[in-house]
Amino acid sequence: MRLSRYYLPILKENPKEAEIVSHRLMLRTGMIRQQSQGIYSWLPLGKRVLDKVNRIIREEQDRSGAIELLMPTLQSAELWQESGRYDAYGKEMLRIKDRQERPMLYGPTNEEMVTDIFRSTVKSYKSLPLNLYHIQLKFRDEIRPRFGTMRSREFLMKDAYSFDLTREGAEHSYNKMFAAYLRTFSRMGLRAIPMRADTGPIGGNLSHEFIILADTGESEVFCHKDFVNFDIPAVDTNFDDADGLKAIFDKWTSVYAATSEMHDEAAFNAIPEGERLSARGIEVGHIFYFGTKYSEAMGAKVQGPDGKEHIVHMGSYGIGPTRLVPAIIEASHDDNGIIWPASVAPFDAMVINMKAGDEGCDKACETIYAALTKAGKDVLLDDTDDRAGQKFATADLIGVPTQIIAGPRSVAAGEVELKDRKTGHREVMTIEAAINKLVG
Ligand code: ATP
Numbered sequence: 001m002r003l004s005r006y007y008l009p010i011l012k013e014n015p016k017e018a019e020i021v022s023h024r025l026m027l028r029t030g031m032i033r034q035q036s037q038g039i040y041s042w043l044p045l046g047k048r049v050l051d052k053v054n055r056i057i058r059e060e061q062d063r064s065g066a067i068e069l070l071m072p073t074l075q076s077a078e079l080w081q082e083s084g085r086y087d088a089y090g091k092e093m094l095r096i097k098d099r100q101e102r103p104m105l106y107g108p109t110n111e112e113m114v115t116d117i118f119r120s121t122v123k124s125y126k127s128l129p130l131n132l133y134h135i136q137l138k139f140r141d142e143i144r145p146r147f148g149t150m151r152s153r154e155f156l157m158k159d160a161y162s163f164d165l166t167r168e169g170a171e172h173s174y175n176k177m178f179a180a181y182l183r184t185f186s187r188m189g190l191r192a193i194p195m196r197a198d199t200g201p202i203g204g205n206l207s208h209e210f211i212i213l214a215d216t217g218e219s220e221v222f223c224h225k226d227f228v229n230f231d232i233p234a235v236d237t238n239f240d241d242a243d244g245l246k247a248i249f250d251k252w253t254s255v256y257a258a259t260s261e262m263h264d265e266a267a268f269n270a271i272p273e274g275e276r277l278s279a280r281g282i283e284v285g286h287i288f289y290f291g292t293k294y295s296e297a298m299g300a301k302v303q304g305p306d307g308k309e310h311i312v313h314m315g316s317y318g319i320g321p322t323r324l325v326p327a328i329i330e331a332s333h334d335d336n337g338i339i340w341p342a343s344v345a346p347f348d349a350m351v352i353n354m355k356a357g358d359e360g361c362d363k364a365c366e367t368i369y370a371a372l373t374k375a376g377k378d379v380l381l382d383d384t385d386d387r388a389g390q391k392f393a394t395a396d397l398i399g400v401p402t403q404i405i406a407g408p409r410s411v412a413a414g415e416v417e418l419k420d421r422k423t424g425h426r427e428v429m430t431i432e433a434a435i436n437k438l439v440g
Pocket residue numbers: 109140142149150151152153154155156157200283284285286318319320321322323
């Protein structure tokens with residue numbers, strides 16, 4: 001991508017409305033734009049990051065055995081009347097009427113709809129276990145939308161729904177998601193702590209929220225410090241091995257961690273003083289096992305091996321991609337801007353032409369740009385005629401992991417400078433060495 005032809009509406013001033021650093025940086029870098037209260041457009045730079053976040057989520061969902069589909073955002077009120085949640089949901093639900101005056105709603109979640117799909121298509125235990133997921137927009141008319149896409153009214157959610165014949169089966173499904181979530185967040189450079197959580201309006205009895213510790217987080221959380229030492233499940237984790245997954249679950253739930261709703265002061269105070277942490281956090285995921293709550297109300301049953309009908313056991317599992325992007329920024333930035341972990345960076349590298357129009361600089365930059373692009377890297381080439389200082393500031397602000405700086409004097413010697421955005425480390429090397437290092 002050539003910056004001269006890209007759409008990157010960077011703001012010079014810090015936006016006044018932004019209270020937290022991630023919101024400020026997302027507006028300044030032109031990643032998002034507010035369209036109305038709590039409703040955002042994702043501009044090209046933001047969209048790139050969001051796509052990378054979604055790709056990681058997808059890969060880990062698929063790895064765990066979940067299967068992707070796509071359900072509509074608009075739902076018929078009838079389904080929600082069946083489950084009993086149409087009246088219970090309250091003002092967070094956006095209710096609409098179509099031209100025939102039929103009540104509809106913009107889905108805040110999809111338990112009812114997926115249960116409807118299940119009950120009309122799955123008849124036998126032989127089709128189980130089944131876990132269906134999608135990455136789809138949701139709408140919740142939040143009482144206090146704030147912090148940009150951290151708490152918006154329209155937001156993206158990955159929501160998965162598991163169906164099992166028995167409670168034991170459902171617990172295995174729960175543990176699959178538990179391990180997949182640890183892997184997912186870790187791949188984005190985040191250590192999310194699973195904490196015992198309240199099940200809220202979803203209902204049920206087993207639930208964990210995945211929390212990123214951050215001073216700007218909206219949740220008040222309490223946990224043991226040991227979490228920093230726990231191993232993330234390996235890439236070759238066997239998701240069919242119920243005992244292996246149970247061991248991961250047991251390890252990660254072996255020490256105290258709870259959100260304020262589930263907090264047990266006495267249990268927390270029993271932890272030695274230096275080993276406990278009372279902090280704030282951002283909820284990036286939430287998993288629930290709720291048994292037969294929806295399947296019972298909506299008649300989702302299968303024929304079991306005994307020839308009889310069984311109500312299925314269900315769980316649901318959410319991740320907020322549009323909240324994860326600001327959460328990553330909260331965890332990784334400095335005074336100059338964002339520092340993207342390589343896995344979600346909008347570009348892998350940024351080539352900075354210090355003197356566009358200079359034959360040597362142009363040639364060196366084009367050579368590097370072509371070689372990296374050919375190797376499948378996402379490269380942004382700053383070919384504008386902005387001042388050098390401004391180019392450096394932009395590169396630091398948008399936080400691409402590696403900067404390749406080509407100035408007239410260095411290219412005359414066949415060299416460029418590589419700068420690591422995170423460490424600030426600079427290294428001069430030949431153009432060829434720079435290409436090899438990045439293609440590596
Ligand atoms: P919160 O407690 O933050 O209001 P929730 O418990 O209502 O969230 P869930 O129903 O568990 O949220 O939704 C699953 C995930 O969707 C959350 O873990 C979060 O990552 C994301 N999410 C929920 N509400 C919002 C929102 N208003 N804006 C952005 N992401 C959201």
